[in-house]
Amino acid sequence: MLTYYFDLALRSCRRSKALTALVVLLMGCGVATCMVSFAVFRAAAADPIPWKSGQLFVPQIDNFGPAHNWKGEPPIMLSYTDAVALLHARQARRQVLIYGSKWTVLPDDARQQPSPQEGDAVSSDFFAMFDARFRYGGGWSAHDDDQRASVAVISSALNQKLFGGADSVGREINLDAHVYRIVGVLDDWEPRPRFFDVMSTFDAFGHPRQLYLPFSRAIDLQKATSGQFYCSTNTVDPDLPDWNSVLHSECAWIVAWVELPARADAARYRDWLRNYAAEQQRLGRFGWPPNVRLSDVMQWLHQDSFNVIPKSSALSLIVSVSFLLICLVNVIGLMLARFMRRAPEIGVRRALGASRGAIYRQFLTEAAAIGLAGGVLGLLLTALGMAGIGKVFEPEIARLARLDASLFLLTVLVAVLASLIAALYPTWRAAQVQPAWQLKSNG
Template sequence: MLAYYLDMALRHCRRSKALTALVVVLMSVGVATCMITYAVFRATAADPIPWKSNQLFVPQIDSFGPAHNWKGEPPQLLSYTDAVALLHARQARRQVLIYGSKWTVLPGDAQHLPSSQEGDAVSHDFFAMFDAPFRYGGGWSVSDDDQRAAVVVISGALNQKLFGGVDSVGREINLDTHNYRIVGVLDDWNPSPRYFDVVSSYYPFSHPRQLYLPFSRAIDLQKAASGNFYCSTNTVDPDLPNWDSVLHSECAWIAAWVELPTRADVERYRDWLHNYAAEQQHVGRFAWPPNVRLSDVGQWLHVMKVVPKASELSLIVSVSFLLICLVNVVGLMLARFMRRAPEIGVRRALGASRGAIYRQFLTEAAAIGLAGGVLGLLLTALGMAGVGHVFEPEVAGMARLDASLLLLTVLAAVLTTLIAALYPTWRAAQVQPAWQLKSNG
């Protein structure tokens, strides 16, 4: 019977070519618009590290107080005092401190000009915690952190630029007139968003950092932060040298992460955070009750509103446009099916059940939806090629036209066409044979 219904659908499509073409075009345009914006939204809202996102947490400690924090929420970054206390307490499996800075790379030959590179000052657990892949070498050790060693991990792109892509581990690179020994070269690694540094890097979909140096080394060199640096009040002590005043202030500028593999670890660490804040209140540093937070990757990205508003808004607009297309298709389908009322009346008089009418017309709608899906694939591919004209290049570059999106496009076209055909099919199935035979007679 399916072959029969398909043959009937093809015959009727040929008879009403204009209506069929209009339905196909409407569905393909509506579905393609949705799929393009969905591809962008999916890329920006995807879990950046799904295999362990429920084990990585951002600790927050309120060092500003209720008079200066944002609606009772602690600062998103930590002061140096709290960050170092967290690092040295070692209450988690791994703990990482991060702050961004800029470094001048001085080439070893006259063929290259000095260049400014974005870098992150991080503690040694950074690479293991975030599963950073290495092409050559690896990260530095705990002792390198303790000794403020002049070591560095560079990106594959910088390694290609400076050393032609060969194994450069053990060689030296000059940063801000200081020589650093390269201990590792990262493979292609560009988490989008940069979830581990969404606060201090300003834009979470920015290009990857080219340099990673020991946090302790950057502090020792008094390397200023290039990211967010905010204070509740004028807490910088004028009686201290400038850098010491920054380190002793309540200004927030350091991102912190901890790795907690189990739920028990999470609860234990949350208790430790609360007790730490209570201790700071007890010694007189805080004049307010403990106010701490512990958020995993998904919660943190939600709090930080990482998904661009443009992608959210465009998805809402495109879904609304699809609904408008759907309403128009309902009208076209109703006109298309009700024109065949005499035919339906004859079939019912000859013994066809309402179920048979439902199957015939829904099969016809599915066939039209499939045609709309095929055209929608072409429009989606065309739209994906031009998505960079609507969204930021970093965001547009993340959207992919993969097999899952292609399949979803076809399924969406078929399903929406079937939904649009439900009411017209129901109306067609209600046709009374006697009325049609009487009117025809």
Template sequence: MLGYYFDLALRSCRRSKALTALVVVLMGCGVATCMISFAVFRAAAADPIPQKSHQLFVPQIDNFGPAHNWKSEPPILLSYRDAEALLHARQARRQVLIYGSKWTVLPDDARQPPFPQEGDAVSSDFFAMFDARFRYGGGWSSHADEQRAAVVVISSALNQKLFGGANSVGREINLDAHVYRIVGVLDDWEPRPRFFDVASTYYPFSHPRQLYLPFSRAIDLHKATTGQFYCSTNTVDPDLPDWNSVLRSECAWIAAWVELPARADVAHYRDWLRNYAAEQQRLGRFDWPPNVRLSDVMQWLRQDGNNVIPKSSTLSLIVSVSFLLICLVNVVGLMLARFMRRAPEIGVRRALGASRGAIYRQFLIEAAVIGLAGGLLGLLLTALGMAGIGKVFEPEIAQLTRLDASLFLLTVVVALLVTLIAALYPTWRAAHVQPAWQLKVNG
């Protein structure tokens, strides 16, 4: 019977070509618009490190107080005092401090002019914690952190620019008139977004840093942050005349991460954070109860203050889903007109013994055929839309969107489901046509 109903569906489509084409175009456009926006949103909101995102956490400590917080949330960054306390307490499997800085590279070739380069000052666990891939060499040791060693890890792009892509481990690079020994060259490692340091850049999907130097070394050199630096009034404190005052201040400017492999580790570290904040209260530094947070990667990215997921991608997805719903409403009307025009045919079939279940199956299969056609058109329009997505959204996000097998399958499934949902009421109306009335009217 399935083949018979399929044949009836094809015949019906041939008889009503204009109406069928209108439904197919509506579904194709609605589904394609929705899938393109979904692809962008999926790229922007994807887990940047799925293999261990449930093990990486951001500790937050409220050193501002309830009078200066937003919705009682602690600052997203730490003061130098708190950051150093977390690093040296070693309560986690790994702990990392990060802040962005700017350096001037002086090439060995005198014909090349000096050029600025943004980098991150990080502690030694950074590369292992975030699964950084190396082309040559590796990171530095914790001993190098303690010694404030003049070592550096550079990106493959910078290595190509300075050394022609050769193995540069052991060679030297001049940064701000200081010589640094290269200990590692990263492979094409470009985490998007830069989830581990969203505060050091105004756009988390920008290209990664080209330099990574020891955090302790950057502190010794008085390297100011190029990222966010805010005190309790959300501005730079004018009473910080020198670098030591910055380090002693309550201003927040350092990102911190900890790696906690097990649930017990998470509970232990959260207790330690509370106890640390309580100790600061007892010492008179805080005059408010402990207010701490411990968020994993995805919780961190979804926090309001981080602004990682672009609002444009979220808004476009909402608009696209709304457009698809409008298409669905229109398809309901078209399907109703299409099916009710065949009321005499339905009456004859019912009079000859066809059950309501048979009518349901016939018209739902017909709707599925139309939905499949709409899905195929939607695939074509989605592919065309993906080709020009960089003209609407940021190029960095457009590069991350993929027209993969899952998106192909989802496009067809959504088209089928939406068409079947749109056909439910028209099919119910068709199945309840009274055969006697139709025979009398058309007799």
């Protein structure tokens, strides 16, 4: 019977080619607009490390107090005092401290100009925690952290620039007039967004960092953060007089991450955070009850304190869905006109014994066929739209959007489902046609 219904649908489309083309065009345009925006939104909002995002957490400790925090939430970064305490406590499988900094690469050839580079000061667990891929070598050890070793990991892009892409492990790089031994070269590893470093880069979708150096070494060199550095109004002035004052202030500028494989581990670590904050209260450092948070990757990215997902991508998705709904309203009207023009045909079929269910199946099959055609057109328009999204959205995000197999199938599925939904009311009206009235009016 399905083949029969498709044959009827094909005949109907041939009889009303202009109306069919208009419905297909509306569906194709509506679906394509929606799918292009969805592709961009999906790229911006996707889980950056789905295989372990539920195991990675950001600990937060309120060292500002209820009078100075934001809506009762702890600062999203830590002071040096709290960050080092968490690192040395080793209550998690892995723990990492991160802050961004700026470095100057001094070339061996004096005729070449020094080049500024953005880098991250990180502790040794960083590379294993975030599954960083290496082309050559690897990360440094915890012993290197303890010894404040002059070691570095560089990106493949910087390795290409300095060493022509060769294996540079064991070679040296001059940063700010200090020599560092290269222990690893990253592969093309560019998490998007850079979820672990949101507060340092200011741009979670920007260019990746080119340098990674030991956190302890950067502290020894008194490297100031290039990211956010903020203090509550009850602490010392942000323009701190010296590095020692920075380290002992209550200003927040370091992001901490911990890896907790099991839910029970997360519960235990949360209890440890509360106990740590309670201890600081007993010591007189905090004058308020413990206020801590432990957020996994997706909770961290969706914090109200900062918006990692660009508002433009979310707004465009809302506008596109609204446009698709407007298209559906118009398609409903066209379908209704299309089906009701065939009232005499429906009356004859009902008089010959066709049930209302048969009428439903016939017209819904026709709507599905039109939706399939709209889906094919939508795919072509989506592919065309994907080629030009860099002119509408931020280039860093636009280049992440892909017309992959899942988007391909979703485009066709949305078109077919939208057509079926749009055809429900017209089909119901068609099924209500009274055979006697049609036969009498035709007689």
